[in-house]
Amino acid sequence: MEEQFAKTEIRKPENIVYKKTDLMVDRPLSYCPGCGHGTAHRMLMEVLEEMDIADKTIGVSPVGCSVLAYDFLNIDMLGAAHGRAPALATAIKRLWPNHFVFTYQGDGDLAAIGTAETIHACNRGENITIIFINNGIYGMTGGQMAPTTLPGMRSSTSPYGRDVATMGHPLKITELISHLPGVYYVTRQAVHTPNHVRKTKKAIRKALELQKENKGLCFIEIVSNCNSGWKMTPVQSNKWMEENMFPFYQLGDIKVDGKLIELPKTS
Amino acid sequence: MGELRLMKGNEAIAEAAIRAGCDGYFGYPITPQSEVMEYLMAEKPFERTGMVVLQAESETASINMLYGGAGTGKMVLTSSSSPGISLMQEGISYLAGAELPAVIVNIVRGGPGLGTIQPSQADYFQAVKGGGHGDYHSLVYAPASVQEMCDHVKLAFDKAFEYRTPVMILSDGAIGQMMEKVVLFDQVPRRTDEEIIKQCPWASNGRPKTRNHNIITSLDLDPAGQERVNLKLQAKYREMEKNEVMYEEIMCEDADYLFVAFGLSARICQKSTDLARAKGIKVGLFRPITLFPFPAIQVSNVGNRVKGILVVEMNAGQMIEDVKLSVGCKVKIEHFGRFGGIIPSPDEVVKALEQKIIGG
Amino acid sequence: MAKIIGDIAINNERCKGCEVCIAACPFTVIAMSKEVNSKGYHFAIKVNGECTGCTNCAIVCPDGVITVYRAKVATV
Structure with a gap:
């Protein structure tokens, strides 16, 4: 197809200022249009590329939408049973202490079925990096209520909205684990705008640099959208996320250099 | 040594x-x-x-x-x-x-x-x-x-x-x-x-630039692919059955009767064999050492030479199913078990042999 | 005199038409095509020549389908 506004004279390899990293496998992602997983994957791979540690990195993917992350990330990976990624990562890091080890998990995986593994890996201060994608819903199984689903939020198993009296409250697992002494760096980010993406990438870089120094567990939550599960367009879902998710899951650093950051009180 | x-x-x-x-x-x-x-x-x-x-x-x-x-x-x-x-x-x-x-x-x-x-x-x-x-x-x-x-x-x-x-x-x-x-x-x-890297080229321990990435998973969403995985596993189990069977025969050559038992039960049956032989009952002991693969042919060979088999287990009758499948139905096969943490005595086992197999 | 010009190349076939890039562009360079690709998605296209190569669209694209070029060119 002829491109109307192409400036063909500058389309030369030496003028490329951004392209998808080769550490992303060149195949279509299985994610829905507009889903933050793809961006989170790419930022992680960009950091590995910039640090030149891909050959020393072992990743663990979860069960959930990103179960096939190992098909997209061009590094050695293991697919864990549902919720068990931190247990795998614990053993891998202990057995390969000079390697970089990360888990990539969703909210159901990390904060429901895998709560015990998450908390104990954090509490032991394993020198691993946990990347936690929180979209407040079980995307892969068809939009069921997640541990992080907001009060009143509709899902296929809370069709009239999450009733906290009978269904429990959303679990702020990131704040919860931030209080554990084994955890060194905790931050909450997003990937829906260029600025947020840049901050997320910086956070991932910081976490992996800290892993090199054996500082303890680093935990990055990425609040993301699930336009299919939320039944919105991608653009609507990003707006809804800003208006509803961010007030509850406030973005920013929660623990830095092993010290908790005082967050402004919300109502 | x-x-x-x-x-x-x-x-x-x-x-x-x-x-x-x-x-x-x-x-x-x-x-x-x-x-x-x-x-x-x-x-x-x-x-x-x-x-x-x-x-x-x-x-x-x-x-x-x-x-x-x-x-x-x-x-x-x-x-x-x-x-x-x-x-x-x-x-x-x-x-x-x-x-x-x-x-x-x-x-x-x-x-x-x-x-x-x-x-x-x-x-x-x-x-x-x-x-x-x-x-x-x-x-x-x-x-x-x-x-x-x-x-x-x-x-x-x-x-x-x-x-x-x-x-x-x-x-x-x-x-x-x-x-x-x-x-x-x-x-x-x-x-x-x-x-390890040399011995396990399949393992995920860091991808050098010289090879594709390794993926450890048990997931294959394509049914044809998952069937291939299953066929591969089954082929592996057939190989194990061919090559890895281990068992022990104790006093089976002249035996009229046979105990089949594994682990601790086999230790007990060894004593029961001595006690029974002292009473003039010619009994032998067949002990599977691998339970999977089960020594099916071997237990069948011995089992079909005797008049009766007592399978002794500290359970309500589990391995006996594999013994029956292996030996067939020409020989009488009974079970003796104690369970819930009770260890049978060698005497009890001999008595069970006499009651369930010889006298039964 | 020299000025910075930019350009983006969009992989139409890999674009899923999520439109996240449109909001990210400071110069309204991107809009959606009327046509669809082989997967049935409307895809992102350039609708003017204002691109500065800021990379915002490419960074935020979940599917990584945008390549960005930037060059300093001489002007008379």
Whole structure:
């Protein structure tokens, strides 16, 4: 197809200022249009590329939408049973202490079925990096209520909205684990705008640099959208996320250099 | 000749793991096998050989730590007892599906449920028939002495890597707790990371620029692909049946009757054989050492020469199904079992032979 | 005199039409095509020549389908 506004004279390899990293496998992602997983994957791979540690990195993917992350990330990976990624990562890091080890998990995986593994890996201060994608819903199984689903939020198993009296409250697992002494760096980010993406990438870089120094567990939550599960367009879902998710899951650093950051009180 | 020591069965497991060059033990305390991790923590193999020992938060975590370690090509071990092994079934199924080498020790106690802490053989079905979901088997060894507890650890690691499969050592609380003399094999050096990378080209331990990325998973969403995985596993099990069967025959040549028993029951039946022969009853003992693969042809050969078979187990009748399938229906086959943690006496077994087989 | 010009190349076939890039562009360079690709998605296209090569669209694209070029060119 002829491109109307192409400036063909500058389309030369030496003028490329951004392209998808080769550490992303060149195949279509299985994610829905507009889903933050793809961006989170790419930022992680960009950091590995910039640090030149891909050959020393072992990743663990979860069960959930990103179960096939190992098909997209061009590094050695293991697919864990549902919720068990931190247990795998614990053993891998202990057995390969000079390697970089990360888990990539969703909210159901990390904060429901895998709560015990998450908390104990954090509490032991394993020198691993946990990347936690929180979209407040079980995307892969068809939009069921997640541990992080907001009060009143509709899902296929809370069709009239999450009733906290009978269904429990959303679990702020990131704040919860931030209080554990084994955890060194905790931050909450997003990937829906260029600025947020840049901050997320910086956070991932910081976490992996800290892993090199054996500082303890680093935990990055990425609040993301699930336009299919939320039944919105991608653009609507990003707006809804800003208006509803961010007030509850406030973005920013929660623990830095092993010290908790005082967050402004919300109502 | 190796070093001679007086040890508990559980301690022999632990010492054998260190000496076999094991890279990591991950476990959770449960009676009657807690001495495995206690011995390891006291022995500090992290200083002796560099082996990692970690007390996990649960059996679920332990087995998934095994999965993680095994997926990178490391030699990993866990041990537990019946309720804990039940919790591990999901992970064992994943290990089988992803074709990962790992050794799991079950020091069986009586069930069901929380049951008892006394010895039992009631986990035969679970160990031998798969245990978790999906079509798979673990290679299963049934040691009958502390010496075999030691030797089977090394054997189990060898076979786990040869077949890329989970291997279970199915023992019980009595063999785990009892002390016997044991000849320990010499220390095998732990493999270096470079040796592991060479030995396990399939493992996910960091992708060099020279190869494609390795993926450890038991997932294949394409039914044709998943069928291929299953066919590959089944071919592997047929190979095991051809090459890995182990058994022992005691006084079977002239036997009119036969005991078939594994593990602790076989130890008891050995005494029962002597007692019966002293009474003029010519009885032999067939002891399967591998429970999967089951010595089907071998037990059939012996079984079809005798007038009757008593299968003795510390359960309500589990291995007897495999004995019946193997021997067929021409020979009378009965079961004698005590369960819930009761260990049968040699006299009881002889009496059962007389009542159920000879007189029956 | 020299000035910075930019350009983006969009992999139409890999674009899923999520439109996240449109909001990210400070110069309204991107809009959606009327046509669809082989997967049935409307895809991102350039609708003017104002691109400065800021990379915002490419960074935020979940599917990584945008390559960005930037060059300093001489002007008379």
